[in-house]
Amino acid sequence: xxxxxxxxxxxxxxxxxxxxxxxxxxxxxxxxxxxxxxxxxxxxxxxxxxxxxxxxxxxxxxxxxxxxxxxxxxxxxxxxxxxxxxxxxxxxxxxxxxxxxxxxxxxxxxxxxxxxxxxxxxxxxxxxxxxxxxxxxxxxxxxxxxxxxxxxxxxxxxxxxxxxxxxxxxxxxxxxxxxxxxxxxxxxxxxxxxxxxxxxxxxxxxxxxxxxxxxxxxxxxxxxxxxxxxxxxxxxxxxxxxxxxxxxxxxxxxxxxxxxxxxxxxxxxxxxxxxxxxxxxxxxxxxxxxxxxxxxxxxxxxxxxxxxxxxxxxxxxxxxxxxxxxxxxxxxxxxxxxxxxxxxxxxxxxxxxxxxxxxxxxxxxxxxxxxxxxxxxxxxxxxxxxxxxxxxxxxxxxxxxxxxxxxxxxxxxxxxxxxxxxxxxxxxxxxxxxxxxxxxxxxxxxxxxxxxxxx
Numbered sequence: 307x308x309x310x311x312x313x314x315x316x317x318x319x320x321x322x323x324x325x326x327x328x329x330x331x332x333x334x335x336x337x338x339x340x341x342x343x344x345x346x347x348x349x350x351x352x353x354x355x356x357x358x359x360x361x362x363x364x365x366x367x368x369x370x371x372x373x374x375x376x377x378x379x380x381x382x383x384x385x386x387x388x389x390x391x392x393x394x395x396x397x398x399x400x401x402x403x404x405x406x407x408x409x410x411x412x413x414x415x416x417x418x419x420x421x422x423x424x425x426x427x428x429x430x431x432x433x434x435x436x437x438x439x440x441x442x443x444x445x446x447x448x449x450x451x452x453x454x455x456x457x458x459x460x461x462x463x464x465x466x467x468x469x470x471x472x473x474x475x476x477x478x479x480x481x482x483x484x485x486x487x488x489x490x491x492x493x494x495x496x497x498x499x500x501x502x503x504x505x506x507x508x509x510x511x512x513x514x515x516x517x518x519x520x521x522x523x524x525x526x527x528x529x530x531x532x533x534x535x536x537x538x539x540x541x542x543x544x545x546x547x548x549x550x551x552x553x554x555x556x557x558x559x560x561x562x563x564x565x566x567x568x569x570x571x572x573x574x575x576x577x578x579x580x581x582x583x584x585x586x587x588x589x590x591x592x593x594x595x596x597x598x599x600x601x602x603x604x605x606x607x608x609x610x611x612x613x614x615x616x617x618x619x620x621x622x623x624x625x626x627x628x629x630x631x632x633x634x635x636x637x638x639x640x641x642x643x644x645x646x647x648x649x650x651x652x653x654x655x656x657x658x659x660x661x662x663x664x665x666x667x668x669x670x671x672x673x674x675x676x677x678x679x680x681x682x683x684x685x686x687x688x689x690x691x692x693x694x695x696x697x698x699x700x701x702x703x704x705x706x707x708x709x710x711x712x713x714x715x716x717x718x719x720x721x722x723x724x725x726x727x728x729x730x731x732x733x734x735x736x737x738x739x740x741x742x743x744x745x746x747x748x749x750x751x752x753x754x755x756x757x758x759x760x761x
Contacts (some may be wrong), residue, residue, distance in 0.1 A: 407556035454490030456519035522564035554739030680756030
């Protein structure tokens, strides 16, 4: 939309251009700009649909809605060679709390501007926390980290195939990231996506306190670009840009977690991105051919909400000094029932005589083996649930039952007769941005296969 507006000879927005008549781009919607033609671009897709460059771009209090990266990448896309980009916004200069900050963090704004090849040429304090910052194009960087747009899904799928020799469907992408479930950063070399860093929002209890965490996934760099393992390389750029927008003190997710192998963990540690706070163990059992269980019965049926809530409340009480992902009805529905590709078996286990619920088992068949993906129960019920899972696995012709479980909780499963092994999976925490110290998180996570996005 282009609109001619009323002229005013004293409009301060024209000062960088000495009052000449220009077309001003207003990011985020209409704003009071005069003496000039102006174009309003309400969102990032409209920015990327625009094929022009402009001498003056204005963003007024937009960093919270678009993220710092979104605002800066819009400027990088639209600025003419000698154009000016004026950001007026509220910023904070200190972050150290659990609650999400009302304002963007100024050091992250400055770091990302440099990363995207934008130079700050003027910065003025308008009030205690309001700044007017003027930027212009600087030397173009080799890689650019940008907010992922749905229109770029084909490039994401191609990169996924090149990195993992596997496919990711639109349905699986939607299940992971759409409807505000996740956030994505694409790393671009010209017109090609060569890297990606994603995260999905997960509700957790951290020592009994409700907190949002980001579950990192789909971390990938095109093979031809992997040789640059430096803080300016594509892996570090993607992770840093993600963390600066969404992870650490004052952000949407004070903490994050993931499931890298030891090699990837080591690379991220050397770059100052992650610290290791735990590891995953695999527990294996032979299945139990004894079919009839006099003590417990298991029903393959969707549990009712009241039963789920009672079991989740009992389970959560066991982790007042730990960290565990919320396992309520909404989580079970999305994670297991709504998964677009995997078939999960949800078993409700109860005492045969009293009908009192013991717990809920989530199993997944791999042919000759059955995976105990997840369980919902207090820790004292683990022995009974594992016994029941071994019987179920045997009844389906499997010779092995196995599960993933984080240390130190693996002992609960070894005590049932399981054999522990190392699947080469580590648990990281973000240290690129300030957040809880790694030692306060070490060996506190309860994580199973169901806490991943790929099992």
